[in-house]
Amino acid sequence: MSAGYVYILINSSMPGVIKIGRTLRDSRARARELQSTGVPTAFEVAYEVFAEDHEALEEKMHGEISEFRVSANREFFRYPLRMAIECLQRLSSPPKDPSSAFSAESIFxxxxxxxxxxxxxxxxxxxxxxxxxxxxxxxxxxxxxxxxxxxxxxxxxxxxxxxxxxxxxxxxxxxxxxxxxxxxxxxxxxxxxxxxxxxxxxxxxxxxxxxxxxxxxxxxx
Incomplete structure (x- = not known):
């Protein structure tokens, strides 16, 4: 079990598709790393939450919406962003240490x-x-x-x-x-x-x- 962030990314070049992943570091740094010549626009962090067991939370989230997965070996899902945020919030457990609770939602x-x-x-x-x-x-x-x-x-x-x-x-x-x-x-x-x-x-x-x-x-x- 390790603490980290579970994030939901969006990209204007892929309307209707979201990416759900995890990182031990800053989610926006991870989004920048995903920028490549194959994707013309940058990924943006639409939502992120800190979890004491971020690996388990990501796995639960992937399982919850598995039928909407674009490809079996990728973390992309054709699923409404608002519903994905609500689902991730529902699956997240309150941290044992209240001071470590953290979530962020983009309204840009x-x-x-x-x-x-x-x-x-x-x-x-x-x-x-x-x-x-x-x-x-x-x-x-x-x-x-x-x-x-x-x-x-x-x-x-x-x-x-x-x-x-x-x-x-x-x-x-x-x-x-x-x-x-x-x-x-x-x-x-x-x-x-x-x-x-x-x-x-x-x-x-x-x-x-x-x-x-x-x-x-x-x-x-």
Whole structure:
């Protein structure tokens, strides 16, 4: 038994197909390793979870959706991403050490589609990262320097200060599933709340949202 990560990867060149694997290291590093001349676009980590026995969890996950496997000797499955995430969450056992609990779900494509003209250039991934006590928004930015060099900056913002409808209630509750918190951020967290709490949008978007009474509640009559 060994601790590590079980991940779900997606690739825009393979719509409807996901890859489910495991690694002892960073899942995104593993995704970069899979880039080859045979695949024109990069793999992306749609979801990952830390498991105390990641080999057993991967095996259970593969067995659960084995009938959807593309090839018997490959880790690719023609299976809906959302259902795969829910299945992996269901199969994951709570860790014996609560402090080691970790899962991350990418919301980059949903955010990009919804706020395409407002998103800051350079952002390559946006994830909800969750432990048993914390929920973070994680933004990854890349800056190309020269022909071969790429600097990457990953920033996590604790969402504990975002309050719910009840005084003192966390809007993004670590007691909820990470998928529920991801859906709340994409679907319910409005543009004004986003500019007040995150660095997702560029300056012109900030000005536009701040001056629009339809989005800024403080500008309404």
């Amino acid at each position: 494509h949903e955010i990009s589609k919804k706020y395409e003209s407002w998103l800051r250039p350079g952002i390559v991934d946006v994830r909800i990262v969750q432990t048993q006590s914390r929920v973070w928004l994680e933004i990854t930015e890349e800056e190309h320097k020269g022909e071969y060099l790429v600097d990457q900056v990953i920033k996590r913002s604790d969402l504990a200060f975002c309050s719910g409808s009840i005084d003192g209630e966390r809007y993004f509750n670590p007691g909820d599933s990470i998928s529920n918190n991801a859906r709340k951020f994409v679907g319910n967290w409005d543009p004004y709340s986003i500019i007040m709490t995150t660095d997702l949008f560029h300056h012109d978007a900030f000005v536009e949202i701040d001056n629009d009474p339809r989005m800024n509640p403080h500008k309404r009559n």
